[in-house]
Amino acid sequence: MKAEVIWKSKAMLGEGPFWDEKQQVLHWVDIDGCKLNTYSPNEKENTQLSFGQKVTAVVKRKKGGYILAMTDGLYLFDADRLEKVASPEKIVPYHRFNDGKCDPAGRLWAGTMVMEGSEKDAALYRLHTDYSCEKVIEGVQISNGLAWDTKNSRMYYIDTPTQQVVSYQYDQESGEIDGKKVVYTFPKSEGSPDGMTIDQDGMLWVAMYNGWQIIQLNPYTEEIIQRVEVGAKCVTSCAFGGEDYQTLYITTASSNDENDPQGGNLFAVRTKSKGYKPDEFAG
Numbered sequence: 001m002k003a004e005v006i007w008k009s010k011a012m013l014g015e016g017p018f019w020d021e022k023q024q025v026l027h028w029v030d031i032d033g034c035k036l037n038t039y040s041p042n043e044k045e046n047t048q049l050s051f052g053q054k055v056t057a058v059v060k061r062k063k064g065g066y067i068l069a070m071t072d073g074l075y076l077f078d079a080d081r082l083e084k085v086a087s088p089e090k091i092v093p094y095h096r097f098n099d100g101k102c103d104p105a106g107r108l109w110a111g112t113m114v115m116e117g118s119e120k121d122a123a124l125y126r127l128h129t130d131y132s133c134e135k136v137i138e139g140v141q142i143s144n145g146l147a148w149d150t151k152n153s154r155m156y157y158i159d160t161p162t163q164q165v166v167s168y169q170y171d172q173e174s175g176e177i178d179g180k181k182v183v184y185t186f187p188k189s190e191g192s193p194d195g196m197t198i199d200q201d202g203m204l205w206v207a208m209y210n211g212w213q214i215i216q217l218n219p220y221t222e223e224i225i226q227r228v229e230v231g232a233k234c235v236t237s238c239a240f241g242g243e244d245y246q247t248l249y250i251t252t253a254s255s256n257d258e259n260d261p262q263g264g265n266l267f268a269v270r271t272k273s274k275g276y277k278p279d280e281f282a283g
Helices: none
Strands: 004-007 012-020 025-031 035-042 047-051 054-062 064-070 075-080 081-086 095-102 110-114 122-127 133-140 143-149 154-159 165-171 177-185 194-198 202-211 215-217 223-229 234-241 247-253 268-269
Touching: 012 095, 012 194, 025 054, 025 247, 035 054, 035 223, 054 110, 075 095, 081 122, 095 143, 110 133, 110 194, 122 143, 133 223, 143 202, 154 194, 165 194, 202 247, 215 234
Parallel strands: 012 234, 054 095, 143 194, 194 234
Antiparallel strands: 004 268, 012 025, 012 247, 025 035, 035 047, 054 064, 064 075, 075 081, 095 110, 110 122, 122 133, 143 154, 154 165, 165 177, 194 202, 202 215, 202 234, 215 223, 234 247, 247 268
16 A cells, blocks of 8 residues: 655644544644644645644644643643643653643543653653643653554553554543553564554554554554555654545655655555544543
8 A cells, every 4th residue: 555645745743643523624733843734635725823832742622622732731722822731740951742642531641752862751641631630651762652442441552762562451431551561563674663543443553753654553463464655754643534534644754865855745545444533632
């Protein structure tokens, strides 16, 4: 399978695709460009909102508006109003927030990353619907992909430098996780695992940074099912969307590689698999 360019965005660091079922558009961010993007497949147009700091993830809020992960915290964004709702740690100069996603109960999980050096002092946080926030996983370097399999009470997680996808037993009512297990370890030759989504068969779709591809992975047999060829080196994340949730939208980052002219563009591919409607923040 091969993904095609659907928008020549040339984003510095495209990330965080989120399908808006009501509006039938894809929200996504350009982290280093400090932009929130909205792409309409029907109109084949992309609009942008610029902010004064990095926007690292976006999710819809059931009551209206959005929750944004930004450099120094988590923000409510609604009708041009930006309000910080959580700053779970004092973000040191070499830390910032990164990927974030809601679980099936409407909690937001968002992690931080180390910008400089190899310290493992970032973390994954859980924002409850009452806006209380707590640290869930410590010893993280680059917090990235998240996915939930409610049929089998599992949560999947990626800390990119580990080259691993790990799973936890997940309790939807409390949000608690335990029983960490390594699902798959990628060789460096495949790239580094970044963002991730899950289909209705429980298979994972993992974006491979520096790998030119998305890998569909069976987390039960620990086998690669197939690869989606992407015409950009730094593949950052993916999400299912479209009316039937069989279009996989793919974000990428620009690179300094002369062989990577499509880096930073938005890609898509039609699949035989079907994804889920993304969970929204319930606070």
